[in-house]
Amino acid sequence: MAPPTPVPPVNPPVPPANPPDSPPPSHTATVAGVPVDTRHWIGGERVASSTASASVTSTASASATFTDHSPIDGAPLAEIARGGVAEARAAVVAARDAFPAWAATPPAERARLLHAVADGVEARTEDLAAVETADNGALLRSHRHGVMPRVAHNLRYFADRLLALAHDDFETRGHTNHVSWDPAGPAVLITPWNAPLMLASWKIAPALAAGSTVVLKPAEWTPLTASLFADIAHEAGLSAGVFNVVQGYGAEVGEPLVADPDIRRISFTGSVPTARRIAAASAAHLVPCSFELGGKSPLLVFADADLELAADLAVEQFDNAGQVCLAATRILVEESVRDAFLGHFLDRVTKLTQGDPRDEATDVGPNIHPRHVERVDGFVRRALDAGAKAVTGGGRNTALGGNYYLPTLLTDVAQHSEIVREEVFGPVLTLQTFPDGDEDEAVRLANGTRFGLAATLATGDRERADRVSARLVAGTVWVNCFFVRDLSAPFGGSRDSGIGREGGDWSFDFYCDLKNTVTAPKGWARHG
Numbered sequence: 001m002a003p004p005t006p007v008p009p010v011n012p013p014v015p016p017a018n019p020p021d022s023p024p025p026s027h028t029a030t031v032a033g034v035p036v037d038t039r040h041w042i043g044g045e046r047v048a049s050s051t052a053s054a055s056v057t058s059t060a061s062a063s064a065t066f067t068d069h070s071p072i073d074g075a076p077l078a079e080i081a082r083g084g085v086a087e088a089r090a091a092v093v094a095a096r097d098a099f100p101a102w103a104a105t106p107p108a109e110r111a112r113l114l115h116a117v118a119d120g121v122e123a124r125t126e127d128l129a130a131v132e133t134a135d136n137g138a139l140l141r142s143h144r145h146g147v148m149p150r151v152a153h154n155l156r157y158f159a160d161r162l163l164a165l166a167h168d169d170f171e172t173r174g175h176t177n178h179v180s181w182d183p184a185g186p187a188v189l190i191t192p193w194n195a196p197l198m199l200a201s202w203k204i205a206p207a208l209a210a211g212s213t214v215v216l217k218p219a220e221w222t223p224l225t226a227s228l229f230a231d232i233a234h235e236a237g238l239s240a241g242v243f244n245v246v247q248g249y250g251a252e253v254g255e256p257l258v259a260d261p262d263i264r265r266i267s268f269t270g271s272v273p274t275a276r277r278i279a280a281a282s283a284a285h286l287v288p289c290s291f292e293l294g295g296k297s298p299l300l301v302f303a304d305a306d307l308e309l310a311a312d313l314a315v316e317q318f319d320n321a322g323q324v325c326l327a328a329t330r331i332l333v334e335e336s337v338r339d340a341f342l343g344h345f346l347d348r349v350t351k352l353t354q355g356d357p358r359d360e361a362t363d364v365g366p367n368i369h370p371r372h373v374e375r376v377d378g379f380v381r382r383a384l385d386a387g388a389k390a391v392t393g394g395g396r397n398t399a400l401g402g403n404y405y406l407p408t409l410l411t412d413v414a415q416h417s418e419i420v421r422e423e424v425f426g427p428v429l430t431l432q433t434f435p436d437g438d439e440d441e442a443v444r445l446a447n448g449t450r451f452g453l454a455a456t457l458a459t460g461d462r463e464r465a466d467r468v469s470a471r472l473v474a475g476t477v478w479v480n481c482f483f484v485r486d487l488s489a490p491f492g493g494s495r496d497s498g499i500g501r502e503g504g505d506w507s508f509d510f511y512c513d514l515k516n517t518v519t520a521p522k523g524w525a526r527h528g
């Protein structure tokens, strides 16, 4: 038997730095008509990278930058400050120095400021949506109507939740226990490109609410809305150093950030290999990590399901061109309804419009980057070589070219195959069947990867839903629905899908140091 082909790495190789004689880049880019400052935001100031600091061998006079491209048409959007060891350290020092005052700021004032930031996000929804679509290629209509409102909601929710935190008081043999949520210290937040500002704000909001100061490092493929957010936070009144943004590659600026001795928390959303590197770096200073990682979630379709609904749920997995960590990419359908389900599914797929994400009529846009499309296509090619059949899609959308990949469904895939085990992070689903009436086999297949982020099941039988949900390894199970998110719910993954849960009080558990103060019954009288 041939040895398995190694899965290509997720992390892009870091390109060479700008040549020493390149002209100094402009610090402002105009993207979708919106001016964006392309420098870091450190200690309440815009800061460029010197070539000397960005792990780059060159003269120290020019700024070090990298080029950000749009996935829509590959056009260059901006020259972004390319951070390195010096910028990472400067941002951590700024966050460390701002921490005592921010931690001492009364919760009501912290909450007021977060609401003011949310106001700023709402006032700039159109700008944020347009820039995010240019930068990551997700649909403009969902950025305008779903994602940016959710960014504001993330901020408001954790502001309000802070004020509702239960500071428990209880007695032990006459002694009083008082539990308080103490701010832990500077938090480093590292985020991916698939939902840039939404995922960043899901961490920024609870971290700031908890009294931590923040250094955010957005993904290098989507740096822009983090920069706009820094402006918004500043205009809303956040003091210098409370919120900082450093731009750049994981290997150059991410690594020194997570290894810095002055940080107290790391919250990371991204891939499993990067999480392993961050975990190793965090061990040096025993810094707690929260990891929200990849998935290979199942969509279980039982014969008693509403098959139209099941097909709707399946087609939803092409949202954001399949670049959704929670996506239920493995369809597991009961044998007797396979053909009926497939018919409904294909009806819907033929009605999807693929194209420019700025167009209201578009349902599926481009994938993020040519290198990522190459990776997605590699998975599909190897699956086809191994005997899979593409009942729809199976390659690039040649009519559109560039980063557009056809919504794809592969059948005839084996449970042990790469395409069933590994996260593709593109518009690629697989379909497997389980024997009629064999719930055990359905559960075995569903749980049969190293991931455990989410699971979706379609069934008309409530008892079956309860029974199967209880047996699934997943941080979130959706029954006859998908992506219904309440911020009070715990969110995270089991197995390789993550460590820890955020959401509700779980976020405060992570960003705070909990303290119990025990006071003797005699209170303040001297003993003796």
Ligand SMILES: NC(=O)c1ccc[n+]([C@@H]2O[C@H](COP(=O)([O-])OP(=O)(O)OC[C@H]3O[C@@H](n4cnc5c(N)ncnc54)[C@H](O)[C@@H]3O)[C@@H](O)[C@H]2O)c1
Residues within 6 Å of the ligand: 010, 011, 012, 190, 191, 192, 193, 194, 195, 199, 217, 218, 219, 220, 248, 249, 250, 251, 253, 254, 255, 258, 269, 270, 271, 272, 274, 275, 277, 278, 292, 293, 294, 295, 324, 325, 326, 423, 425, 453, 493, 497, 498
């Ligand atoms: N569970 C979730 O909530 C969730 C949500 C969205 C995406 N994801 C996952 O994210 C992945 C896709 O995102 P990606 O390709 O940007 O992931 P990635 O791991 O390549 O990068 C994520 C971030 O980590 C940074 N990084 C890379 N190497 C680093 C290092 N050594 N030290 C510090 N930082 C480093 C990157 O610059 C980027 O900002 C997928 O696996 C997806 O499932 C998970």
Ligand SMILES: O=C/C=C/C=C(\O)C(=O)O
Residues within 6 Å of the ligand: 194, 195, 199, 202, 323, 324, 325, 326, 485, 491
């Ligand atoms: O791609 C992953 C999307 C994750 C969604 C959330 O983290 C959320 O809705 O809070």
